[in-house]
Amino acid sequence: MLDTITSPTLLIDEQICRNNIARMAAKAKKHGMELIPHMKTAQSHIVGDWARKYGIREITVSSLKMASYFSTKSWDIIHIAFPFNPREIHVFNELASQQKLSIQLVNPTVTTIVADNLTTAAGFFIEIDAGYGRTGVPYEQTALIDEILTAAKKNPLLSFRGFYIHPGHSYYTKDIVGIYKESRHALALLKSQYISKYPNLKTRIGDTPGCSLMDDFGDIDQMGPGNFMFYDVTQARIGSCNLADIAVALAVPVVDIQVEKGEILVHGGGVHLSKDVLFEQDGSKNFGEVVYLQEGVAWEVPQQRSYVKSVSQEHGIIKASPELLQGVQIGDLLGILPIHSCMTADCMKSYYTLNGQLLDHAEGMAI
Template sequence: MPLLKPITSPTLLANEAICKANIARMAKKAAKHHVALIPHFKTHQSLEVGNWYKEFGINEITVSSIQMAAYFSGQSWKNIHIAFPFNPLEINLLNRLVKDHSISIQLVNAEVAQALADRLTSPVEFFIEIDAGYGRAGVEVSDFGKIEEIMRIANRSDKLDFKGFYIHAGHTYHANKEGIHAIHGQTKAALRMLKDKYCDEFPDLITRSGDTPSCSIEEDFEGIDEIGPGNFAFYDLTQASIGSCDKSDIAVALAAPVVDIRKEKREILIHGGGIHLAKDVLINNDGTNNYGEVVLLTEQGWTIPATTSFLKSISQEHGLIKATDELINNIQIGDILGILPVHSCMTADCMRGYFSLKGEKLDHLKGQKAY
């Protein structure tokens, strides 16, 4: 079935070949540096895409919620790690899930550790999340009192097993290559320090780092045992802008119908707005907003034009493209344009499904249809 013919409304396309190439490249890097790759699935949230990872020897995964863990639990993963400070209101859900599946969690305070120690019905491994500069979540790297309070609770419990330390250096997503290198150095130093401090008591202690920019750009992972990037499977314009990938590595594009053309203004109105792409934005060199960039769709995928047309503004359903002369002179109302997302994780979450380039629907945790 032709790819573009059945598309009548905004539809997220997933390029399997590009996605697999991205996975293969990250798996090769992990093997080169002798670190385990435990990829984060919050970007794609798809069972079918999850199966693609198995071709590259992946047997453990990371997710961002207990609901996502349950969604992937039927795929026979060796372990599913929930990389989010554990929510004590979900202890009953966790107890049901760990009866039949290996699940690990993340702790950032003694209160939740104690609640788990009191109410868990099966053993659960946990990481202590460390904040080494991002400021979003985690125990400050120098707060040994809080770290050891969590450890003491676990030591008194037969249900909590300390696994190691986890850092997600999310501020790399807002840095240039020099900044990413500096942040990655801080992450390595923090994890190495913590491992040296506690390895006598916990000789099997594991350290894990989870941000895509560092995992994509850096070549030194001393002190890190495991990496858990997620965005690398699809990548996006943000990752391309900081040097994590090329635009040709972006594996998803929103197919959006053209509904109006204003040649005198070099503007194209598409059906594709915030409810499809989210509202993440980049700032162009001239100070204009960029909510996504145009690619030309083909039956084999898409091509990237030599000159860039971009979404200058979006509202709920509308997207307004600032078009190049070449695009404005070769487009018609009713055509379908592709839009590379600024943030692929959010776009996938908004769209709740995909079409492959073969025209097949691919699942998503939050939806049954791709359009």
């Protein structure tokens, strides 16, 4: 299969991906939680089919467009985990008549618009902010939560499902335990306050670092991470996974080798990897870790690190180890583990398995 690759190609190791899903499903079961994965990373029907093998029947997406793409595969519920865009209400009604959906609400204004215009039954979560600061209702502001719930009651087709937290700041701090303590407290407080009026409400938390590393979820009902299916170099640096758990690698052709500079030029740049970046201890940039590709089997993480030090649109320059410089030739293929697998997958819009099977992606090829 590698012999057929002539340009940057995103490879997926099916077994690693399945192992990642199985491990998270087992963790959810251990804690009595439902796993409702966010499909914004994979955006693939086939990867969704792999998830079904572990009892997953409900998924999360990040847009109505993505919900439409996944709706053709008869999921029990598709939740759109982004503050609802009221300009899409009529398109939403059309899709909701074919696929059971739920949405995310963060203010009474949009809730009123939805209640006034919804023509098909749908559920909603109220997104809660417990410290991240990106979006959501601060959990202490129960008066605002009550306004949203009151506005929603205007339409019997709109049903309250519960509270949702994405503690995205777990990506940027080592104190994941502290973040989860705060999130558990917020969701437990809200559940105790509203459960008598809404006995079926659920609480959901959705970030890969916390769901991977934590072992205390309190009485949270559901977990909804997404990046865990593939993982990436950022997750490995956080400690969510090892490099060997990363399920995707960008295959890039070597087009020049500068031994005296310790650099390798590859066809693979920002339009393929994205420009997400990490920083090395010396302050240099890292756009992806080099692995060795092998025909039909998992890629090998080398003993001596090499990484992409810079990217432009199509170019990538690798800071190469002595081991890599000795073993590589112009025309060879190298693998690059992405800094952010969600963005790399979105750039590439399809995958090839190690045995050459083409996998779909919502933004590219459909099956």
